[in-house]
Amino acid sequence: MKILVVLVLLGLHSAAAVIHSLKYIYTASSQVPNFPEFVTVGMVDDVQTDHYDSNTRRVEPTLNWVKRFKEDDPQLWERDTENLRGHQQVFKANIETVKHRFNHTGGVHVYQLMYGCEWDNETGDVNGFAQYGYDGEDFISFDLKTMTWIAPKQQAVITKQKWERVGEGERWKNYFNKRCLDGLEKNLNYGRSSLMRTELPSVSLLQKTPSSPVSCFATGFYPDRAMMFWRKDGEELHENVELGEILPNHDGSFQRSVDLNLSSVTPEDWRRYECVFHLSGVKDDIITKLDKTIQTNWGKTGDGRDGGSPGFPLGAVIGVVVVLLLVVVGITGYFIWKKNKKGKDGFKPASTSDSGSDNSQQNLKA
Template structure:
């Protein structure tokens, strides 16, 4: 099976003062037992609502979110998700034709939403699409035009860029309605969204000759810095920083891997420094899974966090890197879009 099942980072929020709200749509084809369509609503990296085509209803993912919405919110947004499922199901078929593909495992996604800096008042929007784990299309908010990194997406960019009303509608949604919903959610979820949980840090190694991974997990909010230290100085060579991943309990995990020879490790003092919300944690003792020195629970815990993510949030891909209808904001809904597809 093609390697299209990477995992959702979520949304673009790495600075504590920048708040984010948005949705991730994931349509899948060819995965037995997995929902064809999943919709996840998020605020500051925390899931607030969820829909999939197996349960066929929108449900809350936090205790506080029900207080921020009206009684019909759940049914209204479930109907939006059902409509989006039909559009995105067609998206996959259109994309397959454009890429000259046959049946198999395929995914089509959209990630969109808004950001608000509570210190400067600056707002921003993001709207990105992906197919089979690769970037397909996104809206450049600076120039207000669609761009695509692949030839197969150019047909859509030309059509949508000629529809100025469509782009203005989206600009209005991301700059006003989405921000209003974000501020409302922040008000009702303040106690939960502003919590702080410090990371647990471990140095993990498969065997004496393999690379060493610094694993920080269980922290909230998502902003964290992982730095390797060598003899008391910052060390940046042969370092690979992993993606931020959500845990099942709403916290986050992240890794940084250092590749050095056993002799170099032995003859120098290496450590991993993790900085989070003003609290620093440093670890220098390696725990391995050879010699039975690493509890199996640590390994299982890391794997379980990823597996649970698939079950609750849908599969995805690394969509943010530095989805045959027009976009129309839906009144009374924080969703903002009931369609979007290659056309």
């Protein structure tokens, strides 16, 4: 079994984006050291907005604008807290049920529910998601278009038959089309100034050694909808290029890098190459030509010229990121199955409130 610990931090759509989302993630775990047995995370446009766990037993906002939301409607947050305490008991029972179906007794195990809705503010289209996972793999999911439950595991067929018998799909549909959208609208109104902001990055060219790839490193951009690539003579390159993932910075902005292998390129041809950074919603790209000064570990550029910042280690950048990830994971991390899903990473069950979930709307027992 493989478990991937990930975090959700401040991933927002830009002002030009037309797809908005409200999502929740429930995670029940068994015998995981130093980790609550039940954790939930709420997100708006992929930004973490609230957190609940079985240790604190309270829903707490994680952003200032969410705190204002709570101050304006404290009763709503109290209801959400009570609902999640109920979910905690259901999930505690569910993980034991699923473990029994897989003939698992001891050891570390994780059971998750991820759900939510997406809304296209130009077309008005609504898409809803409800996905359950167990020990890093899909367990059962709901297809809103066909109104059916999909059980990729034989152990989930019992749950599929039960939920189809009680009409659980219809309840999810009603949630997606009404209450989820209402909650999304409220959250967008409160967080508009933060969710819609745009920040351009600083871009640097980095290289560890004369034989290492040149890394085009962009940091400080916001939101996380960004593209980076190398091009030669105006044409985008696909060979000898490695694109890194978008990672969060400690201040809520993001960073990304794209590496170019220059082992077969002569120094005279360097100026034919350039790095392009494109941020969604921003008209002009940031273009960095390869003949600019490169920050290195040895104080010279790759072609032997005196370089920019001697002793600057690319590894230090990565190291700082890793440390920050570990720190934040210890606070707000959660388990998510390893399967790489296209688009969104899934969601949690329906909610009758504007910010959380309601047990009365979900037959969550597996």
